[in-house]
Amino acid sequence: MAEKILIFDTTLRDAEQTPGAALNGAEKLAIAKHLANLNVDVIEAGFPRSSPADFEAVKQIANEVEGPEICALSRIVEKDITDAWEAIKDSTRPRIHTFVGTSEIHIQGIMRSNRETILQRSTEAVGYARSLCATVEFSPMDAARTEPDYLFQIVEATIEAGASIINIPDTVGYAIPSEFGRLIAEIRQNVQNIDRAIISVHCHNDLGLAVANSIEAIKNGARQIECTVNGLGERAGNTSLEEIVMAIRTRRNHFGGVYTDVNASEIVPISRLVSRTMGIPVAPNKAIVGANAFAHSSGIHQDGVIKQRDTFEIINPKEVGLQESQIILSPRSGRNALRHRLSILGYEIEPEQMDSVYDRFLALADKKKEVHDADLEAIMRDEIRTIPVSEAAYRFDHIQIFSGNNISSTATVGLQTADGIVTEAATGDGPVNATYRAIDRVTDLPLKLSDYSIRSVTEGKDAIGEVTVKVEDKGRLIVGHGASTDIIEASAKAYINAINKVIHSQENAGS
Ligand code: KIV
Numbered sequence: 001m002a003e004k005i006l007i008f009d010t011t012l013r014d015a016e017q018t019p020g021a022a023l024n025g026a027e028k029l030a031i032a033k034h035l036a037n038l039n040v041d042v043i044e045a046g047f048p049r050s051s052p053a054d055f056e057a058v059k060q061i062a063n064e065v066e067g068p069e070i071c072a073l074s075r076i077v078e079k080d081i082t083d084a085w086e087a088i089k090d091s092t093r094p095r096i097h098t099f100v101g102t103s104e105i106h107i108q109g110i111m112r113s114n115r116e117t118i119l120q121r122s123t124e125a126v127g128y129a130r131s132l133c134a135t136v137e138f139s140p141m142d143a144a145r146t147e148p149d150y151l152f153q154i155v156e157a158t159i160e161a162g163a164s165i166i167n168i169p170d171t172v173g174y175a176i177p178s179e180f181g182r183l184i185a186e187i188r189q190n191v192q193n194i195d196r197a198i199i200s201v202h203c204h205n206d207l208g209l210a211v212a213n214s215i216e217a218i219k220n221g222a223r224q225i226e227c228t229v230n231g232l233g234e235r236a237g238n239t240s241l242e243e244i245v246m247a248i249r250t251r252r253n254h255f256g257g258v259y260t261d262v263n264a265s266e267i268v269p270i271s272r273l274v275s276r277t278m279g280i281p282v283a284p285n286k287a288i289v290g291a292n293a294f295a296h297s298s299g300i301h302q303d304g305v306i307k308q309r310d311t312f313e314i315i316n317p318k319e320v321g322l323q324e325s326q327i328i329l330s331p332r333s334g335r336n337a338l339r340h341r342l343s344i345l346g347y348e349i350e351p352e353q354m355d356s357v358y359d360r361f362l363a364l365a366d367k368k369k370e371v372h373d374a375d376l377e378a379i380m381r382d383e384i385r386t387i388p389v390s391e392a393a394y395r396f397d398h399i400q401i402f403s404g405n406n407i408s409s410t411a412t413v414g415l416q417t418a419d420g421i422v423t424e425a426a427t428g429d430g431p432v433n434a435t436y437r438a439i440d441r442v443t444d445l446p447l448k449l450s451d452y453s454i455r456s457v458t459e460g461k462d463a464i465g466e467v468t469v470k471v472e473d474k475g476r477l478i479v480g481h482g483a484s485t486d487i488i489e490a491s492a493k494a495y496i497n498a499i500n501k502v503i504h505s506q507e508n509a510g511s
């Protein structure tokens with residue numbers, strides 16, 4: 001009988017540790033809801049002990065997201081486990097995941113301990129977690145570099161203590177597929193009580209082998225894969241969710257018929273959501289979700305695909321949620337046509353939001369004459385802020401620029417605030433610098449700009465420019481986005497978006 005592979009998504013925990021990818025609570029919740037639509041089996045929502053903000057974010061996800069199990073990470077430390085449980089206890093399907101390094105290098109280098117103590121502390125921690133929560137997962141971190149006999153011993157002891165999922169991490173992405181597959185087989189042969197637990201794997205991509213190692217693990221009996229959207233995560237990232245799911249789906253017979261319950265048509269939408277929320281673009285050649293993953297440029301390939309799609313495509317792009325664009329909207333298109341097209345792209349517009357979206361659409365259609373899907377997505381990315389407009393401290397109102405190649409630039413910027421429109425002017429080294437200085441004068445919140453990038457979302461001279469900025473606030477990087485056919489306006493909007501998020505998170509921290 002075909003066996004199911006559980007998909008454990010750790011985008012909100014391991015990927016969120018990526019430098020510059022930190023998310024606020026609203027952003028984590030939005031991604032968690034999409035992960036539920038994707039139908040993953042487990043969402044690792046965060047590490048509650050790591051910060052009060054993460055505790056609150058995990059709690060909100062546990063309270064509001066139905067469907068998948070909601071998992072919280074903890075070290076083998078009592079207060080970590082207590083916090084993890086407090087954060088998830090209201091979920092209908094809670095899971096505690098507790099971990100400790102078990103390789104010599106981790107036991108001595110980080111824990112300054114010894115094998116006996118780590119074994120005893122692990123079983124106590126699992127026992128305590130099990131006294132709170134019915135489902136407990138244990139990870140011997142750096143398992144791929146752990147001495148095998150000790151690994152078998154600690155796995156057996158933690159199953160005895162109540163763990164029903166044993167996760168085998170290749171924490172530093174060191175394993176080679178044949179060797180990692182053998183390790184899983186040996187665990188099955190040498191751990192007496194292994195039939196009482198599901199074997200999971202958590203592979204990092206330092207040698208580019210995370211997906212290959214996960215595949216070998218499945219072939220040798222692993223039945224849960226830990227992975228992230230777009231393969232994000234510490235350093236080179238984790239096993240990519242879209243790659244492992246589509247490998248299983250596309251080569252099902254090769255795997256002896258295993259399957260996942262993932263709703264593949266949500267793969268591209270969630271990839272885009274995670275990329276824009278974390279401010280990390282997807283490489284064009286990234287398998288499954290990259291812009292070129294289904295693009296054919298050579299004449300022979302184009303001819304082949306037109307005659308028969310599967311000559312050069314092993315996956316139908318519609319399977320992963322890529323829609324072919326048939327309708328091109330113009331200034332004559334009405335609200336219904338716009339609503340219909342947006343719903344195909346995965347955006348359900350609330351009636352009160354429609355006026356603003358339609359006005360922006362018309363303004364763009366007047367300039368461009370033809371509005372394509374990528375334009376609409378840029379409008380929506382700009383429109384759907386994680387901070388509701390009513391709660392945003394500042395909104396862009398107007399801008400004037402005086403600039404040239406041999407004069408310093410001057411920007412006059414007007415922002416809407418609770419007290420009406422406030423206008424300030426500043427000079428700077430280029431129009432973006434002058435704009436940001438003028439905004440700083442209005443907000444009086446000088447932030448360090450750590451990253452600025454701009455990309456065109458469509459082709460042509462009238463394309464929409466989308467700007468992403470990262471600003472530093474108390475050691476955290478906050479991402480802001482803005483889009484417009486005017487790149488200075490897009491730059492201003494991205495900076496204001498980041499400022500609003502900083503203010504929002506400061507208010508929440510203070511409340
Ligand atoms: O990479 C790792 O080992 C981890 C553990 C916490 C599972 O992320």
Ligand code: ZN
Nearest residue numbers: 014171202234
């Ligand atoms: Zn990891």
